[in-house]
Amino acid sequence: MAGGYRVIQPRVLFYVQHLLGIGHLARASRIATALADDGFDILVVTGGAPVAGFPAPGLKTLTLPPVVSGDEGFSGLTDLNGNPVDDAFKEKRRQMLLQTVDDFQPDIVIIEAFPFGRRQMRFELIPLLEKVAALAPKPLLVASVRDILQERTKPGRNEETVDLVENFFDLVMVHGDPSFATIGQTFPLARVIESKVAYTGLVAAPPPAVTSEHFDVLVSAGGGAAGGDLVASALAAAGMLAGNLKWCLITGPNLPKPDFEAAVAGAPSNLTISRFRVDFASLLTGCRLSVSQAGYNTVCDVLRARCRSLLVPFAAGGETEQTFRAERLERMRLASVLTERDLTPPALAQAVERALTAASPDTPALDLDGAKGSAKVLRKLLKSSNLTIKPSRSA
Structure with a gap:
């Protein structure tokens, strides 16, 4: 390490902003861990509510002043106390982010979701793009996106995305298997940027250890911020189907505390309830049926475990991504689907009974x-x- 330097490692600054659930953060954490294992020197920059265990232990991280979505429709940004963020708050984040580029001197900058999503963060991401473009030598700029995108209905949004990709980005890294879904199926102008698109495969966790803990029905509500209806319906359905069925309900860490306490108080005797289980992927290997929303990471875990799956895709606020994924899996005979619109305790109980015998x-x-x-x-x-x-540089 003469001269204060160690072996050459490409430096990667990986920006990820989660606003409502934890899926974006979990996927980015898995990717960052794989990059670190492959010899990249990686710094993960986050800016959402703290989530225990993410980014993964051992990764270098920087946390910007946290912001979250004001509601399920992603219509505004607030701090952790629910106060709308002002210009001074945004300026502090922006300056921290740009200074980090100067300090870390990355060879590659990865931005999760943007410009295909996270428009709320343009106040800091457009300056970041401009900063990277002005550097000499210029770091490579990469967009990190899931395979299925939220459909955009406002005129000009897709064209704006294409302009940003063409003018700033070197690569669009699509985390999917094109035999399951291609970016063109949910992004109409994908052909224009086709030369910059590369598929990585679906970002699933490594195969989990087989559990010794077994449940008939394992219900998970993702991060929990948008899983209240599923939690309530599962509690009631478990009571309706008491019999000999053993249920486990994981509400998610972001389910509001009063809702979690009410769930615990109202849980039937055949149901075990937890906020979060670090061994969720392992629990899937020992369940007869997984009941969940259709988020990217949960679906990847279910596919790894190869268990029966009943999906209740999140669809509030005009969200289309989970519905697309769930319907695609149903057509491939990898899951059954109950729409959020049709979610009631009796409907869930009936769907669980059908899925258990499928x-x-x-x-x-x-x-x-x-x-x-x-x-x-x-x-x-x-x-x-x-x-x-x-x-x-050595530490």
Whole structure:
């Protein structure tokens, strides 16, 4: 380590902003861990509510002053106390983010979701794009997006996204298997940026340990911020189907405290309730049926476990992404679906009964190693660029 330097590692600044659930943060954490394992020097920049265990322990992180979504429709930003953020708050975040670029001197900057989502963060992300573009040598700029995007209805939004990709980004890293879904199925102008798109595979966690804890029905509500209806319906349905069925309900860490306390108080005797289980992926290997929303990470965990699955896709505020995913899985005979619109305790109980007696799901022939695939994609991008990697300074 002569001269204060250690072995050359490409430096990656990975920006991820979660606003309502924890799916974006969990996926980014899995990717960041894979990059670190592959020899990248990575710094994860987050800016949402703290979530225990994310980013993964051992990763270098920087936390911007947290913001969250004001409601399920993502219509505004608030601080953790529910106060709308003002210009001074935004300026503080913006300056911290830009200063981090100067301090860390990344070779690659990855921005999760943007410009395909996270428009609420334009106040700091547009300056970040401009900052990166002005640097010499210029870091490679990469968008990190899931395979299924939220459909945009406002005129000009898709064109604006394409302009940003064409003018600033070197790569759009799509975390999906094109045999399941291509970006063009939910982004109408994908053909315009096709030369910058690379698929990594679905970012699933590594195969989990097989659990010794078994449940007939394992209900999970994702982060919990938008899972209140599923939690309430599951509590009632478990009582309706008491019999010999053993239920486990994971409400998610962001379910409001009064709702969680009410759930605990009203839980039937055949149901175990938790806010969060670090062994969720393992629990799936020991359940007869998983009942969940259709978020990206939960679905990846279910596919890994190859268990029966009943999906109740989140659809509030005009959200279309989970419904698209759930319907696609149903067509592939990998899950059954109950729409959020039709979610009631009796409907859930009936759907659970049907799903428990259904045939086992087909084995998914999908690439679930998208975290490692992301490292391969970035290595290929570096190889094709003329970027000279600077040595990382020793701590």
